[in-house]
Each structure stands twice: as C-alpha cells, then as structure tokens.
Amino acid sequence: MRTKLVTGYGCLEKIGEIVQSFGVSKAMLCTDSFLVTTPAAAAIQQKLKASGIECLVYTQLQPEPIDTDCDAGALFCREHGIELIVALGGGSVMDQSKAMAAIVTNGKSCRELDDTVIPRRMLPLICVPTTAGTGSEVTYVAVITNTEKKYKMTIMDADSLSPNVAVCDPALLTTLPKKLIASCGVDALTHAIEAYTAADGVKNPISDALALRAIEMIGQSLKQCWDSPTDQQAQSTMMLASTMAGAAFINADVGAVHAIAEVVGVTYHIPHGVANSLFLPYVMEFNRPGNDAYYARVAEQLGAARVGAGDEENGKRAIRFVEGLITQLEIPAFSDFAQVDPADFRDMAQRASKSAMSQDNRKEIHAEDYLSILQSAYQKKRLCQ
Numbered sequence: 001m002r003t004k005l006v007t008g009y010g011c012l013e014k015i016g017e018i019v020q021s022f023g024v025s026k027a028m029l030c031t032d033s034f035l036v037t038t039p040a041a042a043a044i045q046q047k048l049k050a051s052g053i054e055c056l057v058y059t060q061l062q063p064e065p066i067d068t069d070c071d072a073g074a075l076f077c078r079e080h081g082i083e084l085i086v087a088l089g090g091g092s093v094m095d096q097s098k099a100m101a102a103i104v105t106n107g108k109s110c111r112e113l114d115d116t117v118i119p120r121r122m123l124p125l126i127c128v129p130t131t132a133g134t135g136s137e138v139t140y141v142a143v144i145t146n147t148e149k150k151y152k153m154t155i156m157d158a159d160s161l162s163p164n165v166a167v168c169d170p171a172l173l174t175t176l177p178k179k180l181i182a183s184c185g186v187d188a189l190t191h192a193i194e195a196y197t198a199a200d201g202v203k204n205p206i207s208d209a210l211a212l213r214a215i216e217m218i219g220q221s222l223k224q225c226w227d228s229p230t231d232q233q234a235q236s237t238m239m240l241a242s243t244m245a246g247a248a249f250i251n252a253d254v255g256a257v258h259a260i261a262e263v264v265g266v267t268y269h270i271p272h273g274v275a276n277s278l279f280l281p282y283v284m285e286f287n288r289p290g291n292d293a294y295y296a297r298v299a300e301q302l303g304a305a306r307v308g309a310g311d312e313e314n315g316k317r318a319i320r321f322v323e324g325l326i327t328q329l330e331i332p333a334f335s336d337f338a339q340v341d342p343a344d345f346r347d348m349a350q351r352a353s354k355s356a357m358s359q360d361n362r363k364e365i366h367a368e369d370y371l372s373i374l375q376s377a378y379q380k381k382r383l384c385q
C-alpha cells in the first residue's frame, strides 16, 4: 500500500499539518454540495488557513462521477494554480479528485487516461473518506463513467494514482444515512470476499490477510453500525475494515460481482454499493461448488460457520449469512427497481463477460453464467436451501 494512513476518531484535526508537510501554498478542497455544508468541510478550510495555506473549494461533481466533470475540474485546477487536492467524500469525490489530479499533470482528457499507463504522477492528493465502503482512499483506481460510450472506465496506475495520504476519521460517518451505511458496507464486504476468493495467481498471502480480517470486522460491526449509527466502536471498525478491504483488492482484484454490478449500475443508474448487494450472494453461489473451502473460511470469519460441519455446509452457511445480512439491512432487491427490464439481460451479460474483472474471478465465467445470475437475482431465487 503506497498511501500513508492516518486513522482514529478525531484524526481530521491533523489535516493542517499534513497538508503543510507538502510545502504547498495553494490547495483545493474537493467535496460535494452536501458535504460542503458539514463541520468537516469547515474544519478543513479553517485548519489550512491557520497553516498559512490558501484553500479554494470545488463542488462540481455528482455521485458516480462522469468524465466531463473531471475535465472541467482539472481545468479549474490549472486556471487557479492548485498544487494539492484534499478530497472530502465517498468514492465519488475521491475518484473524481484522482482523475482531476492526473488530468492536470498529464495534460490529457479523462477518456485518454482509460486503459493506459499514466506517465506522470497526479497532483498530491489527501483523501478524507466520509463513507465506509469503497476503500478508494488507498486504491490507485478511479471509476469514472464514459458518457460517450456509456460504461464505467476503471482508470488505474499504481505509481501515478495512489493517494499520498488517507485521513480516515470514523467521526465523519456520524451523518451517514442508514441506507448508505448498508450499501457502502456491503461494497466493502464484496471487496474483501472477492479479493479472498480471486483466481489463483491473483490472490496471495498478503491480500488474504487483509481480506480475511476485513471480512471478520465487517461481520462484527456492519449490522451494529446500521442499528446504532452513532456507535463509535462500530464506526471505527467499519472505517478501518473498508480501508483494509480496499488494500486487499488492490493487492489481488475484485471479480464477477463487480463486473456485473458496474454494467447494471451504469445501465439503470443504481449506486455502486446497492448494485453489488444485488449480486453478491448469487456470484458466491456460482463460484462455490468445487471451491467450498474458501467459502467455509468466509463463514468462519463472519461467525457463521458451525463447528463440525464440513466445508460444503459451511460454504453454504456463508452465502445464507450474506443473503440474510443484505435483507436485514433493507437493501432493495433487483426487481424493486422499476427501470429494470429483463429484455436487457442478454446484452448486459455479454458486456460483463468482457470485463477484465471477469478474468480474475475464482471460476471461469461466461455470458451465459451472467445471464442466469441476472435472472436468479431478478426472480429473488432463494439460495442454498
């Protein structure tokens, strides 16, 4: 992990000295139109000012960021001589900030950064996550929608796109609505499960260590965080676990859940965490036969395994646990979205099968498999009964 990590309740206090250590005089706070009204945004501006750093504020962005906004933001940075960006927000703000910071230093458009090595390191970037989900604060990935071709670009480069510092203050989760605690939390769980069950040659002991502990921590704290959104212990555990799950998947990869969720998300405008929740149990059940030991281990980490039961039974218990958790968190089902049309499934299955993430899935997966996963999720087919 190339990002310096600052963690702990109240650690946002250190933001002034952190930015000062980069020796810059002009920074930009990039955040969204809600978060800019919160005490955290005011505190960042005040701390930077107190450290003698000019701080402009930029809020031209939307959830699930788009390429043209990134280009516009980069132009703003260039016109104002911005030397460093502080990103305050969820994955959307952090990803747009990464893209803007890389566009500035590379002199390319957002679309030109897709699917290529990014030659120059982005502007210094400090990420301050306000959701416990994406792990974007420690990943070198920016997921940006290509508005021309209507797909999510995964812009990535380990050298050029790793944030310099992640300031992970669980206190910022206090204002997070329950439905975002739920969907972002399942995104983090998906990162950890997909990293741990990634294809051989992709996963490794380091990604396993991070993923397994993250699964355990999310199993212990996600429901608690949702039940009691101001529980500081649960908030702290979720914040750290989502960062660890991000670190796990950049050392391995995500798989078929993300491949299909990105296609479905961009087609129907379903937020990333919700889209993952729709398919996580179904992809686990697709992968499980022949791979029971991995899913039994997931069950153990989640506290769902039964002593004495074999791997097959415990693997199924992991899937039932995840299915139950998603239901308890009141995340909508696929068929609850009125815009979903089964006539689109064949095309979406094709597109998901061509995603690079499909290559790193534990089991080889084809368009036909995605089609049946889409249909099962739509019909709310019960698993592992």
Ligand SMILES: NC(=O)c1ccc[n+]([C@@H]2O[C@H](COP(=O)([O-])OP(=O)(O)OC[C@H]3O[C@@H](n4cnc5c(N)ncnc54)[C@H](O)[C@@H]3O)[C@@H](O)[C@H]2O)c1
Pocket: 032, 034, 035, 063, 064, 065, 089, 090, 091, 092, 093, 095, 130, 131, 133, 134, 135, 136, 139, 140, 141, 142, 143, 172, 173, 174, 175, 176, 177, 180, 184, 187, 246, 272, 273
């Ligand atoms: N770069 C990566 O490694 C990576 C990994 C996974 C997902 N993603 C991307 O991240 C994006 C999703 O990010 P997200 O799930 O964090 O949500 P988000 O950033 O899209 O935010 C969703 C909403 O939550 C609000 N919000 C955020 N924090 C809040 C808080 N503390 N209190 C109240 N409201 C708050 C925002 O204002 C916004 O309206 C997607 O575009 C996805 O593709 C990136």
Ligand SMILES: [Fe+2]
Pocket: 134, 187, 191, 258, 272, 276
């Ligand atoms: Fe994700």
